[in-house]
Amino acid sequence: xxxxxxxxxxxxxxxxxxxxxxxxxxxxxxxxxxxxxxxxxxxxxxxxxxxxxxxxxxxxxxxxxxxxxxxxxxxxxxxxxxxxxxxxxxxxxxxxxxxxxxxxxxxxxxxxxxxxxxxxxxxxxxxxxxxxxxxxxxxxxxxxxxxxxxxxxxxxxxxxxxxxxxxxxxxxxxxxxxxxxxxxxxxxxxxxxxxxxxxxxxxxxxxxxxxxxxxxxxxxxxxxxxxxxxxxxxxxxxxxxxxxxxxxxxxxxxxxxxxxxxxxxxxxxxxxxxxxxxxxxxxxxxxxxxxxxxxxxxxxxxxxxxxxxxxxxxxxxxxxxxxxxxxxxxxxxxxxxxxxxxxxxxxxxxxxxxxxx
Amino acid sequence: xxxxxxxxxxxxxxxxxxxxxxxxxxxxxxxxxxxxxxxxxxxxxxxxxxxxxxxxxxxxxxxxxxxxxxxxxxxxxxxxxxxxxxxxxxxxxxxxxxxxxxxxxxxxxxxxxxxxxxxxxxxxxxxxxxxxxxxxxxxxxxxxxxxxxxxxxxxxxxxxxxxxxxxxxxxxxxxxxxxxxxxxxxxxxxxxxxxxxxxxxxxxxxxxxxxxxxxxxxxxxxxxxxxxxxxxxxxxxxxxxxxxxxxxxxxxxxxxxxxxxxxxxxxxxxxxxxxxxxxxxxxxxxxxxxxxxxxxxxxxxxxxxxxxxxxxxxxxxxxxxxxxxxxxxxxxxxxxxxxxxxxxxxxxxxxxxxxxxxxxxxxxxxxxxxxxxxxxxxxxxxxxxxxxxxxxxxxxxx
Numbered sequence: 001x002x003x004x005x006x007x008x009x010x011x012x013x014x015x016x017x018x019x020x021x022x023x024x025x026x027x028x029x030x031x032x033x034x035x036x037x038x039x040x041x042x043x044x045x046x047x048x049x050x051x052x053x054x055x056x057x058x059x060x061x062x063x064x065x066x067x068x069x070x071x072x073x074x075x076x077x078x079x080x081x082x083x084x085x086x087x088x089x090x091x092x093x094x095x096x097x098x099x100x101x102x103x104x105x106x107x108x109x110x111x112x113x114x115x116x117x118x119x120x121x122x123x124x125x126x127x128x129x130x131x132x133x134x135x136x137x138x139x140x141x142x143x144x145x146x147x148x149x150x151x152x153x154x155x156x157x158x159x160x161x162x163x164x165x166x167x168x169x170x171x172x173x174x175x176x177x178x179x180x181x182x183x184x185x186x187x188x189x190x191x192x193x194x195x196x197x198x199x200x201x202x203x204x205x206x207x208x209x210x211x212x213x214x215x216x217x218x219x220x221x222x223x224x225x226x227x228x229x230x231x232x233x234x235x236x237x238x239x240x241x242x243x244x245x246x247x248x249x250x251x252x253x254x255x256x257x258x259x260x261x262x263x264x265x266x267x268x269x270x271x272x273x274x275x276x277x278x279x280x281x282x283x284x285x286x287x288x289x290x291x292x293x294x295x296x297x298x299x300x301x302x303x304x305x306x307x308x309x310x311x312x313x314x315x316x317x318x319x320x321x322x323x324x325x326x327x328x329x330x331x332x333x334x335x336x337x338x339x340x341x342x343x344x345x346x347x348x349x350x351x352x353x354x355x356x357x
Numbered sequence: 358x359x360x361x362x363x364x365x366x367x368x369x370x371x372x373x374x375x376x377x378x379x380x381x382x383x384x385x386x387x388x389x390x391x392x393x394x395x396x397x398x399x400x401x402x403x404x405x406x407x408x409x410x411x412x413x414x415x416x417x418x419x420x421x422x423x424x425x426x427x428x429x430x431x432x433x434x435x436x437x438x439x440x441x442x443x444x445x446x447x448x449x450x451x452x453x454x455x456x457x458x459x460x461x462x463x464x465x466x467x468x469x470x471x472x473x474x475x476x477x478x479x480x481x482x483x484x485x486x487x488x489x490x491x492x493x494x495x496x497x498x499x500x501x502x503x504x505x506x507x508x509x510x511x512x513x514x515x516x517x518x519x520x521x522x523x524x525x526x527x528x529x530x531x532x533x534x535x536x537x538x539x540x541x542x543x544x545x546x547x548x549x550x551x552x553x554x555x556x557x558x559x560x561x562x563x564x565x566x567x568x569x570x571x572x573x574x575x576x577x578x579x580x581x582x583x584x585x586x587x588x589x590x591x592x593x594x595x596x597x598x599x600x601x602x603x604x605x606x607x608x609x610x611x612x613x614x615x616x617x618x619x620x621x622x623x624x625x626x627x628x629x630x631x632x633x634x635x636x637x638x639x640x641x642x643x644x645x646x647x648x649x650x651x652x653x654x655x656x657x658x659x660x661x662x663x664x665x666x667x668x669x670x671x672x673x674x675x676x677x678x679x680x681x682x683x684x685x686x687x688x689x690x691x692x693x694x695x696x697x698x699x700x701x702x703x704x705x706x707x708x709x710x711x712x713x714x715x716x717x718x719x720x721x722x723x724x725x726x727x728x729x730x731x732x733x734x735x736x737x738x739x740x741x742x743x744x745x746x747x748x749x750x751x752x753x754x755x
Contacts, residue, residue, distance in 0.1 A: 054451070055451055057447045058451075173742065174531060177569055177577055275439075316429055
């Protein structure tokens with residue numbers, strides 16, 4: 001996890017090459033599975049490709065998936081930088097969605113919908129941030145591994161959403177996991193009818209990427225995160241406070257995930273549903289790993305994942321593949337990514353030790 | 358210059374020739390099919406709700422020449438996280454769909470949003486009431502079957518069969534639709550118990566347990582397998598399913614192998630008894646074909662109307678594939694004597710001699726649903742506000 005501080009072109013090219021290599025392996029893996037399932041792999045890829053780029057509308061759906069993925073990935077860059085595995089990003093996204101929904105419900109009667117919407121996204125940041133802080137405190141004060149803390153908090157967040165949907169926020173007379181009552185149209189995130197995209201969401205993503213890049217590469221906090229992530233003891237002796245910086249990293253991660261959750265509510269579903277986070281948090285973990293923790297590469301990898309997610313729906317529709325197969329492919333993707341990741345870090349370690357032995 | 362002139366002239370000639378032969382040309386060329394899309398909430402082969410719809414679509418392809426179905430199943434946020442209804446509709450419209458059927462209550466908001474975005478495409482939302490509530494745009498219609506009758510028959514068969522007097526109802530989520538279906542079941546059971554078997558009303562127990570959705574979603578809903586087991590283990594010897602999948606019959610079959618005298622009644626799909634024949638008393642099912650054909654023919658001929666249709670059984674033969682939207686096939690486990698009583702019951706329902714929704718009738722909390730002698734209107738049945746007095750289980754979310 002000891003990565004770049006200054007993105008020299010050389011390094012960028014190397015990371016791109018590694019990412020491409022990983023994708024190649026993923027493709028080989030997927031092809032094998034498709035062949036085993038008796039599906040024509042080439043046709044499957046064509047359908048996925050067409051399903052993502054076949055028309056502008058399809059492309060906008062890819063962008064809709066890309067937005068939360070990239071936001072979560074940006075957040076995760078902070079925690080990975082300090083060597084924290086923030087699995088809790090999924091739950092942080094959910095809490096962002098919960099806080100956003102709460103503010104929107106409160107502002108249902110409001111005459112100034114855009115103020116309500118703006119503050120609801122702000123609340124989303126706070127919600128995600130609080131949830132991340134909880135995991136952070138468990139780590140720094142309680143000594144609980146952040147992976148377990150995060151996973152546990154994900155379940156709690158999911159439980160909380162279900163309770164809200166079945167309980168206090170239920171539709172009148174209904175107890176169904178279909179979600180809360182849909183919000184009136186003036187509380188939907190405005191989108192450009194011609195483009196079918198929301199400029200606000202796009203600007204938020206662009207801001208997230210740029211802020212993250214600047215924070216990590218040019219600020220003291222970014223440098224400290226890296227120092228602590230690389231060698232905690234040394235950084236401590238150097239006078240840095242690891243615990244405090246872990247909490248800072250968690251707050252950033254939670255905040256970005258919270259916005260992503262909020263956008264899912266205001267921009268996509270227009271209500272709170274149990275699966276509001278859509279596994280984008282977990283997927284973002286893979287995005288970041290696959291992009292070698294590089295902030296400029298992450299949006300591209302996120303885009304690739306978004307294409308797979310949106311285009312993958314064509315498999316059951318066009319090839320009449322049993323629809324669970326797209327799930328199998330995604331699972332394979334996860335495994336392939338992890339395998340490549342493990343192999344690469346071992347390779348790199350050998351390289352480093354080889355040099356200094 | 359001359360070249361351009363030549364090209365222009367030949368193009369014009371070509372167009373004219375083409376126009377001249379077009380009428381014949383169209384007849385000769387294979388006609389573009391009328392494509393309709395279907396969004397299924399569960400797997401297309403679930404032996405339940407979604408399969409009934411899928412086969413309804415196949416019925417349309419067979420009976421309305423020139424139609425072609427495209428479908429996507431497992432359209433629910435647990436199976437396809439991040440996939441939205443408007444997104445799938447966009448895709449189907451691009452593939453040429455002129456009418457789209459959404460088969461779940463869960464898709465209500467998504468399909469309305471999609472209908473607003475595609476005013477030239479027709480939409481059928483099954484089980485919804487957007488037309489009744491006035492929320493539907495002109496291109497959105499609602500379709501549902503009067504399953505209340507099927508459920509009454511199921512309840513009747515259950516009460517005739519039970520030895521313990523305890524009937525369990527495996528409920529999905531709680532809303533108006535599921536309350537009215539559970540209530541119908543209870544009314545059928547109560548009638549059999551009190552009027553046919555002439556047993557003490559207090560000895561009939563009818564309990565509803567809701568799992569939280571139309572089928573099992575691990576970690577989100579209660580597990581229907583466990584709920585069914587729990588019923589059978591606590592003295593309920595007949596379990597009636599209100600969910601989209603077949604857990605009640607499967608668990609019943611397992612209990613039967615353990616030597617327990619138990620029965621089950623699945624739901625939704627005509628073939629749902631298969632695989633559990635020794636416990637299956639029969640199945641109330643939907644036959645969506647005829648309803649779909651009506652809408653699709655109207656859409657093709659330009660006679661589309663946004664309406665709310667609640668289609669009933671064809672009482673001449675409730676199992677007529679071409680006319681009856683709701684049916685009931687008796688299962689192998691139903692005793693022959695009960696079968697005769699069931700036929701009489703169905704006849705009486707059909708002739709109108711028997712209307713089970715007749716007052717006095719009370720809601721679960723004791724408030725009046727129907728005054729003495731009053732029979733319920735469609736609206737009162739559709740918007741069933743609570744379970745009925747005499748039933749146990751939740752009427753709404755706590």
